[in-house]
Amino acid sequence: MTNPILETIRERxxxxxxxSTPVSDAKLNLVLEAGRWAPSLGNSQPWxxxxxxxxxxxxxxxxxxSTFFSLSxxxxxxxxxxxxxxxKDSFHFIEDGAIATQNMALAAQSIGLGTSWIGVFSLLNEKxxxxxKLKEILKIPNEWRLISILPLGTPKFKETKQRKELPxxxxxxxFRIREEPSSNLEIIRKRSTEIxxxxxxxSVREIEPSIV
Ligand SMILES: Cc1cc2nc3c(=O)[nH]c(=O)nc-3n(C[C@H](O)[C@H](O)[C@H](O)COP(=O)(O)O)c2cc1C
Numbered sequence: 001m002t003n004p005i006l007e008t009i010r011e012r013x014x015x016x017x018x019x020s021t022p023v024s025d026a027k028l029n030l031v032l033e034a035g036r037w038a039p040s041l042g043n044s045q046p047w048x049x050x051x052x053x054x055x056x057x058x059x060x061x062x063x064x065x066s067t068f069f070s071l072s073x074x075x076x077x078x079x080x081x082x083x084x085x086x087x088k089d090s091f092h093f094i095e096d097g098a099i100a101t102q103n104m105a106l107a108a109q110s111i112g113l114g115t116s117w118i119g120v121f122s123l124l125n126e127k128x129x130x131x132x133k134l135k136e137i138l139k140i141p142n143e144w145r146l147i148s149i150l151p152l153g154t155p156k157f158k159e160t161k162q163r164k165e166l167p168x169x170x171x172x173x174x175f176r177i178r179e180e181p182s183s184n185l186e187i188i189r190k191r192s193t194e195i196x197x198x199x200x201x202x203s204v205r206e207i208e209p210s211i212v
Pocket of ligand 1: 012013014015069117118120161
């Protein structure tokens with residue numbers, strides 16, 4: 001059995017390259033509405049969504065984000081920065097921001113647009129983190145946190161990344177210890193160090209299968 005929601009969830013993939021086709025205000029509004037209707041602790045709604053369509057600002061943002069992901073920020077006609085105010089929900093502000101981001105990614109998918117989640121939130125909130133640098137560019141006040149950047153546009157390519165099968169992920173009644181294959185992140189780290197050592201990638205396409 002399937003339905004439009006399940007299909008949207010299954011079909012969504014991270015899109016790193018976009019066509020130059022602009023995103024209409026009507027479509028952008030539908031995406032932002034999906035963010036607005038996300039759940040949050042005690043309905044605190046601690047969000048602010050910054051819509052970035054200014055080329056120069058996107059250019060500056062792409063410089064502070066790691067080389068591998070910067071292309072999608074420049075490529076996309078629009079980026080949405082999801083900010084949260086921990087004062088409004090000090091317990092779950094990260095989840096609040098994450099759910100709103102995913103709601104927008106799914107809404108985009110359902111109307112023929114694509115997104116890619118750029119993870120910029122810094123758990124340690126270090127001074128020289130990407131999050132801090134982006135906050136400066138976007139003039140986000142100190143007390144607010146930046147959870148994600150979502151480039152938004154018409155996908156240039158269809159992505160096909162797959163998932164683990166359910167039996168690998170689901171246990172019944174209690175956690176069952178199993179042998180875990182080495183983590184994807186470890187593989188990614190090793191691979192990206194190799195790539196950096198050998199050459200500067202000329203396009204995201206070139207490194208995407210191993211990194212993202
Ligand atoms: C919290 C989070 C952070 C992510 N950070 C990045 C990122 O910085 N750059 C990027 O290109 N993709 C990023 N992604 C996208 C994931 O790499 C991608 O979702 C994953 O590989 C699965 O691919 P799919 O989205 O195409 O199914 C992030 C995703 C999540 C949920």
